[in-house]
Amino acid sequence: MRELTEQEIVRREKLQNIKNPYPERYEITHEICDAANLEDGVTGVRVAGRIILMRKMGKMSFLTIGDINGRIQVSVKLDMIGEEAYQEFKSNYDLGDFIGVVGEVFTTHTGEKTIRADEITFLGKALKPLPEKFHGIEDIETIYRERYLDLIMNDEAKKKFIFRSRFIREIRNYLDEAGYMEIETPILNNKASGATARPFITHHNALDIDLYLRIAPETYLKRAVVGGMNKVFEIARCFRNEGIDATHLQDFTMIEGYCAYYNYKDNMKFLREMLQYIIEKLFGTLIVKVGDKEVDLSGEWEAVSFRDLIMRYGNIDINEYNTKEALLQKIYDEKIDIDCDTPLENLGFGNLVDQLYKKIARPNVVNPIFLTEHPISLSPLARANDDNPEITDRFQLVINGAEIINAYSELVDPQEQERRLEEQARLKSEGDEEAMPMDYDYISAMEVGMPPISGWGMGIDRVVQLLTNSDNIKDVILFPLMRPLNEEKKEQE
DSSP states (O other): OOOOOHHHHHHHHHHHTOSSSSOSOOOOSSOHHHHTTSOTTOOSEEEEEEEEEEEOOSSEEEEEEEETTEEEEEEEEHHHHOHHHHHHHHHHOOTTOEEEEEEEEEEOTTSOEEEEEEEEEEEEOOSSOOOOTTTOOOOHHHHHHTHHHHHHHOHHHHHHHHHHHHHHHHHHHHHHHTTOEEOOOOSEESSOOSSSSOOOEEEETTTTEEEEEOSOSHHHHHHHHHTTOOEEEEEEEEEOOOOOBTTBOSEEEEEEEEEETOOHHHHHHHHHHHHHHHHHHHHSSSEEEETTEEEEOOSOOEEEEHHHHHHHHHOOOGGGOOSHHHHHHHHHHTTOOOOOSSOGGGSOHHHHHHHHHHHHTGGGOOSOEEEEOOBGGGOTTBOBOSSOTTBBSEEEEEETTEEEEEEEEBOOOHHHHHHHHHHHHHHHHTTOTTSOOOOHHHHHHHHTOOOOEEEEEEEHHHHHHHHTTOSSGGGGSSSOOOOOHHHHHHHHO
């Protein structure tokens, strides 16, 4: 058994003095945020929450209770709740405890909305003390590991997660109004398909087969379109066994949507209008503060080709290098230091171009742009451009150096899709761990017949990180994956 601190021992002793420390339920009449907006004189108000602040005095005490949505002050007087209840309160209640309050709303002479308690009920003991309010939680590792403490003590953290919830809700509402159907697709897949990324592998004991955690829901959503669902979307938890940095995690939330009879240019317009509508509704403006920059999301957004953006910031014309070997030599000659999980020599041409763009071009983008004309080898599920079959009808929305949306006109030709996946399988066999495998089941679905389709995927975590001006993507994920503490201790020994 772990060793307890002196405060933890004292709190456990107080717990023994409370008659019913963990009641089954407590009936409330108002949420705390609603009670704080009531007019003076309203009686019989029943609220519940955690004690955040407390001033115990002789015959009258003040405390503040709160939850994720608000706080309210409570006055506790001996002559109102009775001597026995008041003494129990003074002796056994601590910061962090949960209580229920019944009373009348009034406003103090300092203008603070308050409930004058007629009755208080103990609802739950905090056996550990809360962090000291003045300093809060200063250790970033503790914030990520013990997010519940961060939510209790940090109003800014609460605002971020409230915003995240509202943002997702507004997307759902917008897509619903636009006629999209929300569906669910498998998380466990036979093939690591839907995107070029390194998958997580697991094992199904009953079937005795290896499976892959979902990289993206793409191929299943398009199967739904084959089945006649013309507009579909999913808010999907996805998994990619890649590096961790300020904008990437191995498990993340993305939303993907597909619309029959659209092309990628239709989705440029649709998604720009969607994001502008939602952001203006949530912020009241389309000028968003990000770090020391102001990002202007208003008006039309510039479309820039892959080639032109790399030329703009790196003065390298990728069209002059038609093999990966030639482009790789140029990267070496220019002494461009590209950090990639896969050795550059093992990447296909498309992925090498992508790594070059991420190094020299993407960090310079501030205001939104649509990045277009991706090399075909970088987009195995996208439709080839009619005028130039070496590029695809695809775009990525890039804002402040981050890729927010990936979208394209979908490849619906099953024979061409099979050829491309065969090429991806070849690249995978040669060491490109991000290349896609052959997926004959998906090909079989395509052979039933697919209409013209355009689809898109947006990283929820990344766009919320941008819009909340957060330095690290973990700041907008309630419970990010962390290395177990016992393993960290072993490494330090």
